[in-house]
Amino acid sequence: MINQQSQSLYTPQQVMDKSFQFTDEELIDRFQNGDEQSYIELVTRYKDRLINFVFRLVNDRDQAEDIIQDTMLKLYTHKHYYKNIAKFSTWIYTIAGNFAKTELRKKKTRKVTNNSQLGPEDRDYDPPSNDPSPEKLVESEFINTKIHEAIEKLPEHFKIVTVLRDIEKLPYEEISNIVDVPLGTVKSRINRARIQLQKDLKDYI
Amino acid sequence: MNRYEFEDKISDYLDNQLNVSERKAFETYVQENEEAGELLSSIKNTVDLIKSQKSIKTSENFMPNLVDRVKMYKKTPVKSISSHQKNMIFGLSPMNSALMGAFIFSFVLLLLNIAPSGNSFFQSNIASNKKNMIEKPLSKPSSIPIDEVDFVSADSSKDTIKPKEKIKLGNKIKLVKNK
Numbered sequence: 001m002i003n004q005q006s007q008s009l010y011t012p013q014q015v016m017d018k019s020f021q022f023t024d025e026e027l028i029d030r031f032q033n034g035d036e037q038s039y040i041e042l043v044t045r046y047k048d049r050l051i052n053f054v055f056r057l058v059n060d061r062d063q064a065e066d067i068i069q070d071t072m073l074k075l076y077t078h079k080h081y082y083k084n085i086a087k088f089s090t091w092i093y094t095i096a097g098n099f100a101k102t103e104l105r106k107k108k109t110r111k112v113t114n115n116s117q118l119g120p121e122d123r124d125y126d127p128p129s130n131d132p133s134p135e136k137l138v139e140s141e142f143i144n145t146k147i148h149e150a151i152e153k154l155p156e157h158f159k160i161v162t163v164l165r166d167i168e169k170l171p172y173e174e175i176s177n178i179v180d181v182p183l184g185t186v187k188s189r190i191n192r193a194r195i196q197l198q199k200d201l202k203d204y205i
Numbered sequence: 206m207n208r209y210e211f212e213d214k215i216s217d218y219l220d221n222q223l224n225v226s227e228r229k230a231f232e233t234y235v236q237e238n239e240e241a242g243e244l245l246s247s248i249k250n251t252v253d254l255i256k257s258q259k260s261i262k263t264s265e266n267f268m269p270n271l272v273d274r275v276k277m278y279k280k281t282p283v284k285s286i287s288s289h290q291k292n293m294i295f296g297l298s299p300m301n302s303a304l305m306g307a308f309i310f311s312f313v314l315l316l317l318n319i320a321p322s323g324n325s326f327f328q329s330n331i332a333s334n335k336k337n338m339i340e341k342p343l344s345k346p347s348s349i350p351i352d353e354v355d356f357v358s359a360d361s362s363k364d365t366i367k368p369k370e371k372i373k374l375g376n377k378i379k380l381v382k383n384k
Binding site: 040043047048051052055061065068069072073076077143144147148151162166167169172187188190191194195197198201202 | 213260
């Protein structure tokens with residue numbers, strides 16, 4: 001089925017017209033029953049959200065995209081492992097987070113190059129700025145780089161919850177399910193991470 | 206509220222997680238402590254800055270690459286669930302079932318070593334009978350003369366009964382009964 005429709009499945013204009021009517025849980029249920037268009041819709045909904053999350057963890061855009069590919073492939077191959085007792089977003093974020101943690105562990109055994117050690121032409125993180133003024137453009141890019149470095153400096157368990165809360169804007173309860181720690185611990189980690197970030201960034205705010 | 210409690214509640218305050226009384230106490234502390242107010246403001250600005258970070262998106266090749274990977278997955282033979290279940294022994298994988306079997310076997314061996322031997326019941330009966338024979342007091346016949354007393358060591362440490370020893374007292378001891 002996917003062979004015949006592969007050329008049209010991933011074209012943005014070919015996305016299901018009525019896809020917005022279905023919740024994530026309804027889409028995964030339809031996918032589990034054989035509807036592969038629902039799979040494409042889920043991928044479309046979550047690929048950009050997940051790459052932001054994973055990128056903050058691994059600090060490498062290409063690697064983050066590979067991890068999201070692995071996550072979406074796992075969604076395809078293990079669709080029946082999802083049970084409707086938790087939110088679909090919790091499940092997919094957990095998969096992506098686990099892949100990211102595995103990659104981080106592998107990184108520890110290899111030489112890690114910090115973003116600050118690279119020249120501007122080598123840096124992966126180069127967010128676009130909408131401000132036309134060159135001076136403000138440089139300043140904005142500079143602050144973004146500093147924020148990115150400050151987040152990168154956080155311990156892994158602080159980084160994950162901070163990204164999920166302040167960048168992905170997930171509720172505390174869902175974060176607690178994703179990282180599998182009590183709600184109080186999530187709140188405590190986020191609080192401590194924010195205090196640490198404030199200390200690192202106070203000169204630039 | 207002290208400094209530590211204040212710092213612990215900063216995120217809850219910024220995320221509107223405090224109840225009415227906690228919020229009031231927090232705001233009172235901030236009003237009374239200028240340094241706390243500065244810290245709160247600084248952290249709020251930091252959080253706002255992080256939230257305003259530009260998001261990145263996947264590349265244009267993401268979906269075509271994913272579709273190719275899905276095609277590859279479909280081409281390669283995949284172990285079906287039923288074939289996987291055929292290798293299961295009592296619901297366990299072969300390795301786990303071997304480990305479970307070894308555990309059960311060692312547990313049974315341990316039980317056999319701890320449990321008492323099978324004929325111990327009979328041995329205890331025989332021992333109790335012997336004990337009864339040793340402890341049973343010997344009755345003294347009334348016709349035996351007083352001056353000739355049979356001494357029988359009934360409570361000897363040995364299991365065997367000592368032979369009677371006749372001791373002639375003569376006029377050395379006068380017993381009450383002679384009176």
